[in-house]
Amino acid sequence: MSQTQQLDVDMVDPEPIRFLDVDGRYAPSSSASAFADELEGVGLDEFKQWYRAMFFTRAFDTEATHLQRQGQLALWAPSVGQEGCQVGLAHAAEPQDHLFPAYREHTVAHVRGVDFVSVAMLFRGFTHGGWDVTDPKSGNFHLYTLVLGSQSHHASGYALGQVLDAKRREGNTKLDPGEAGTETGEASMVFYGDGTSSQGDTSEAMVFAASYQTPTVFVVQNNQWAISVPVERQSRTPLYRRALGFGIRSVQIDGNDPLAAYAVGRKFLRLAREGKGPGYIEALTYRIGAHTTSDDPTRYRQQEELEEWQQRDPIKRLEAYLREQGVDDAYFDEVAKAADQEAKRVRDAVLAEPAPDADSMFAHVYSEEHPRIEEQRQWLDHYEASFETAEADGGAK
Amino acid sequence: MTVTTLQERTVLPMAKAINEGLRAAMAADDKVLLMGEDIGPLGGVFRVTDKLQADFGSARVLDTPLAESGIIGNAIGLALRGYRPVIEIQFDGFIFPGFNQIVAHLAKITNRHEGAISMPVVIRVPYGGHIGAVEHHQESPEAYFAHTPGLRVVAPSTPNDAYWMIQQAIQSNDPVLFFEPKAKYWMKGEVDPAAPAADLHQTRVARTGTDCTVVAYGAMVTMALQAAEVAESEGTSLEVVDLRSVSPIHYEPLLESVRKTGRLVVAQEASGNASVGSEIAAYVAEHAFYSLEAPVLRVSGYDVPFPPARLEGYFLPDADRILEAVDRTMHY
Numbered sequence: 001m002s003q004t005q006q007l008d009v010d011m012v013d014p015e016p017i018r019f020l021d022v023d024g025r026y027a028p029s030s031s032a033s034a035f036a037d038e039l040e041g042v043g044l045d046e047f048k049q050w051y052r053a054m055f056f057t058r059a060f061d062t063e064a065t066h067l068q069r070q071g072q073l074a075l076w077a078p079s080v081g082q083e084g085c086q087v088g089l090a091h092a093a094e095p096q097d098h099l100f101p102a103y104r105e106h107t108v109a110h111v112r113g114v115d116f117v118s119v120a121m122l123f124r125g126f127t128h129g130g131w132d133v134t135d136p137k138s139g140n141f142h143l144y145t146l147v148l149g150s151q152s153h154h155a156s157g158y159a160l161g162q163v164l165d166a167k168r169r170e171g172n173t174k175l176d177p178g179e180a181g182t183e184t185g186e187a188s189m190v191f192y193g194d195g196t197s198s199q200g201d202t203s204e205a206m207v208f209a210a211s212y213q214t215p216t217v218f219v220v221q222n223n224q225w226a227i228s229v230p231v232e233r234q235s236r237t238p239l240y241r242r243a244l245g246f247g248i249r250s251v252q253i254d255g256n257d258p259l260a261a262y263a264v265g266r267k268f269l270r271l272a273r274e275g276k277g278p279g280y281i282e283a284l285t286y287r288i289g290a291h292t293t294s295d296d297p298t299r300y301r302q303q304e305e306l307e308e309w310q311q312r313d314p315i316k317r318l319e320a321y322l323r324e325q326g327v328d329d330a331y332f333d334e335v336a337k338a339a340d341q342e343a344k345r346v347r348d349a350v351l352a353e354p355a356p357d358a359d360s361m362f363a364h365v366y367s368e369e370h371p372r373i374e375e376q377r378q379w380l381d382h383y384e385a386s387f388e389t390a391e392a393d394g395g396a397k
Numbered sequence: 398m399t400v401t402t403l404q405e406r407t408v409l410p411m412a413k414a415i416n417e418g419l420r421a422a423m424a425a426d427d428k429v430l431l432m433g434e435d436i437g438p439l440g441g442v443f444r445v446t447d448k449l450q451a452d453f454g455s456a457r458v459l460d461t462p463l464a465e466s467g468i469i470g471n472a473i474g475l476a477l478r479g480y481r482p483v484i485e486i487q488f489d490g491f492i493f494p495g496f497n498q499i500v501a502h503l504a505k506i507t508n509r510h511e512g513a514i515s516m517p518v519v520i521r522v523p524y525g526g527h528i529g530a531v532e533h534h535q536e537s538p539e540a541y542f543a544h545t546p547g548l549r550v551v552a553p554s555t556p557n558d559a560y561w562m563i564q565q566a567i568q569s570n571d572p573v574l575f576f577e578p579k580a581k582y583w584m585k586g587e588v589d590p591a592a593p594a595a596d597l598h599q600t601r602v603a604r605t606g607t608d609c610t611v612v613a614y615g616a617m618v619t620m621a622l623q624a625a626e627v628a629e630s631e632g633t634s635l636e637v638v639d640l641r642s643v644s645p646i647h648y649e650p651l652l653e654s655v656r657k658t659g660r661l662v663v664a665q666e667a668s669g670n671a672s673v674g675s676e677i678a679a680y681v682a683e684h685a686f687y688s689l690e691a692p693v694l695r696v697s698g699y700d701v702p703f704p705p706a707r708l709e710g711y712f713l714p715d716a717d718r719i720l721e722a723v724d725r726t727m728h729y
Contacts (some may be wrong), residue, residue: 128509135513142477143509145499153467154502157474164456164480168427173454188474201497204467211462364512365546367570372645373546 012076013238016284022312023322031251038263044325050091050258052335057107058315059339060116061289064123065345068293072351073123079106081288082221083252084314088261089189089281092269095139096186100155103144104221105191112139117349118344119144126356129134149190149199151164151263152218152298157192157204159214162186181213181275189269195226195384197242198234206246206280215272217265218243218280221255223287224309231342243280250285255283256314286312331361347371358384400424400452401642403560405589412445412582414556415521418563419446419483419592423453426481429567432459432468433485433521441485443523443582465495472518473502483567488641490533490703491522496541503572504547513650515570519563524552525616525666526713527580536703537667543644543676550644551574551597554618556586558601558641560593569597576643578616597641600650606636609660609723612651612677614640618663623716628723635723638695643673652685660691660720664714669697691729694722 013033019039021027027077028036061078068076086107093099093112101108109119109131118130123146129143134250162184167175172182196202197220209216220239224231237240243250249268253260261283268279287311290297297306319332362377402424403417423429431446431506437460440447450458461468465486472482477508489721492499506516526535543550549571553559561579566573603618604625613621618639625635636654640646650667663674663683668672678693696714 043711049717100433127511128505129511132508133511147497150502153470153498154474154477156467157471157476158478160472161475161478161480162473164475165478167456175454175459177458201466201470204462204464205470207462207464208467242469246629321537359512364510366507367507367512367515370645371647374568 003168013241013252016252016254017156017260018257019259020257020317020321022317024317024324026321029254032260032263033258033266035263038266039259042262044327046074046091047318047322047325048327048331051315051322052338053090053107053111054087054258054315054318055335056339056342057110059095059343060110060346062105063343064120065219065289066125067120067295067347067350073120074125075123077123077291078102078287078289079104081286081309082223082255083107083315084223084258084317085255085261085283085285086220088258089265092262092265093189094186094269094350096154096185097269098140098142098158098188098254100142100151100158100188100190101144102151102192102196103146104193106143108191109141112141113137114141116346118345120350121353124350126353145269148196148219149201149205151209152202152205154194155182155188156209156212156216156278159216159272160212162215163212164187175212180220181215181277183273184215184273185273187215187217187269187272189219189265191219191221193226194220194222194231194234194239195225195229197239203242206243206248206278209245209278213275213277215275216278217268217272218278219265220250220280220282221285222282223285223292225287225297225301227291227295228379232297233259238282240280240282248278248280250280250282252282252284255285256312258314266321269364280343288313405591406587406589408585409560409588410557410583410585411553411556411559411577413565414418414445414560414586414588415445415577416447416449417588418560420452421563422483422567423449423457427457427585428479428566429481429483430457430459430475431483432461432472432483433477434463434468435463436460436485436525440577442457442487443579445521445577445582447487462686465491466498469498469503469520473498473506473516476516477506477514477611481567483519483521486520486522486610488534489522489536489538492520492522492538494546499542499548499572500545504545507571508572508652516572517567517570518684519566519575519576520572521563521575522578523582524576525578525580526657526703527545527616531706532703535709537644537665537698539574539576540667540672543673547576548572548644549598549642550576551642553577553616553637553641554581554603554613554615556584557588560588560590561643562597565594565597576615580616581619582620585602593698595641598645598647600647601639601641602636602650602654603639604635604637606634606658608634608638608658608663609726610638610654610658611662611664612638612640613664613696614643614673615666617666619715620705620714621719623725624719625719627716637683646677646680648680649683652681654683655681656688659688660726661693661698662694662698662719662726664719666698666713668700668701669695672697691726693725696722
């Protein structure tokens with residue numbers, strides 16, 4: 001499956017970084033050796049944990065799709081097929097790192113501690129982001145961003161703050177062009193897709209990250225389609241090559257191999273924290289389902305293409321690997337059962353949540369007092385109360 | 398770090414007054430940092446940030462890549478991290494590449510986070526005409542931002558206000574669009590670092606009068622005061638109200654003035670359609686209808702793109718156009 005057309009120049013792309021082949025056998029690609037050390041100390045317990053997170057997310061995804069079909073969610077954006085790179089990258093991050101998602105990073109959200117219920121409430125129309133990013137339980141996982149690519153600036157700006165904090169600690173007042181990066185001990189990671197790579201903000205963010213040598217890792221989940229438009233409409237070169245032009249280290253990985261995502265994420269994040277500048281990871285993956293529940297991929301995608309990618313399903317692949325390592329049915333049965341229970345818990349919690357108060361609409365528009373907002377809040381209170389009075393009067397007649 | 402800040406009453410041009418205000422805010426809080434194009438060694442194209450990088454270092458006064466969306470988006474990231482970034486947009490017409498970051502994110506992040514995160518970002522925008530510049534360098538885009546919930550929009554009209562309001566804007570936990578009337582950058586006035594400043598969003602009565610109220614902000618306040626001088630010589634007493642803040646607008650003194658004079662003229666450089674002046678006219682009609690002796694009149698730029706500089710004299714309202722409106726309302 002050729003992802004892009006090659007240009008008539010002498011540049012050969014290395015094989016994408018991969019540790020597990022499509023059948024789940026440990027078979028590193030030639031480009032993977034530079035990252036193999038990163039997997040040292042990662043054992044069966046970790047792989048099982050990753051598998052569980054992927055499986056749970058898929059069960060949640062399926063439940064959310066059902067909820068949308070039943071009219072309980074306004075919209076749903078499934079992540080089915082993309083759990084592999086997400087689980088690897090989420091585990092590659094340290095607790096102090098900050099993660100900036102687009103809107104399909106359900107596995108990352110789950111691994112960082114965000115409750116699926118909070119994710120669903122955004123799509124239910126109850127919140128604009130139902131988790132508190134300042135609560136450590138949310139794992140420094142920022143709110144979903146629907147304006148494509150704009151979060152890449154928030155991630156580079158946040159990372160610039162990480163740099164400035166480190167400089168303040170050292171009493172260093174200089175941030176000059178050409179100077180080496182600053183060791184920060186923490187990093188930021190931003191997620192977006194192949195379609196978003198066309199947005200100017202993603203290019204500008206690379207300019208800022210490279211210029212200030214911020215500890216930012218850009219993650220592009222190239223799922224081959226921007227709603228109905230193939231990646232070929234977004235780029236004539238493999239996307240990772242763009243970052244090289246900004247002076248940012250960049251590689252392409254098999255995005256359905258969680259081991260590759262973990263190893264590369266681990267290394268790039270560490271280099272970033274050490275002050276060695278930003279990184280860029282293009283994860284080749286596939287969005288198995290629709291873009292959102294409003295989309296109909298049968299109008300623009302070939303069945304054969306879908307089936308080919310279904311063969312490379314990250315969950316199946318890791319399952320095969322785990323089975324080869326001797327993990328038996330009992331484990332998989334337990335995960336499936338627990339995932340079902342989790343999906344049911346989410347469903348019940350989503351449906352049980354009372355709708356937000358009308359007052360909440362006014363509550364946080366500003367951090368400080370604002371006369372017009374207060375005036376309008378009071379007006380609405382009064383207006384709503386007038387119906388109750390009218391009802392009470394009607395009842396008395 | 399020892400930085401000298403303004404200690405006593407001094408006469409300063411507005412650009413220097415803002416510079417002193419920035420210096421005081423940076424000395425008071427080391428989380429305040431400046432970002433923008435050419436604001437370092439050059440001190441900005443209007444020299445408003447003159448010598449600040451020398452005083453505070455390149456990690457506090459950041460010369461950025463030339464990308465407005467990037468400057469504003471990165472400032473949002475810095476604010477998420479606990480900094481208080483003050484951005485310079487080089488000219489009014491160049492704010493639009495950053496519009497998405499301002500209206501889609503900066504304005505909404507506090508709300509989206511249900512109050513857990515505030516966005517103390519200030520965006521300084523040299524705005525308005527009267528300098529004979531080429532296109533995209535003389536615009537008045539304030540209504541776009543006044544229309545957006547979550548933003549605050551202010552415009553000083555005197556050096557003393559500029560000195561104080563920039564510091565108040567930086568202290569605000571909400572995002573503030575700080576419109577600097579570039580025609581007034583070189584206007585001198587007394588700046589008093591000791592006198593207590595009015596609240597950032599408090600209207601100022603710049604001149605008292607009895608026959609008609611003229612409300613303005615930014616550079617138009619000067620035109621309104623000139624008009625009042627002329628009107629007085631002709632026997633008409635104008636009260637001039639300087640809004641200082643165009644979002645939120647502090648209406649009480651304005652309504653009080655209208656109740657006294659019974660007449661209102663709104664003066665602004667921006668095009669009239671769906672503008673700050675339109676909002677004032679509607680609000681005053683809604684709240685002081687029975688006090689009005691005549692319809693509220695708007696004196697504004699025309700609903701055309703800002704014209705080539707040789708035509709700006711026709712486009713920009715001046716004291717004569719304000720007086721023409723005053724005549725109409727007086728003879729209604």
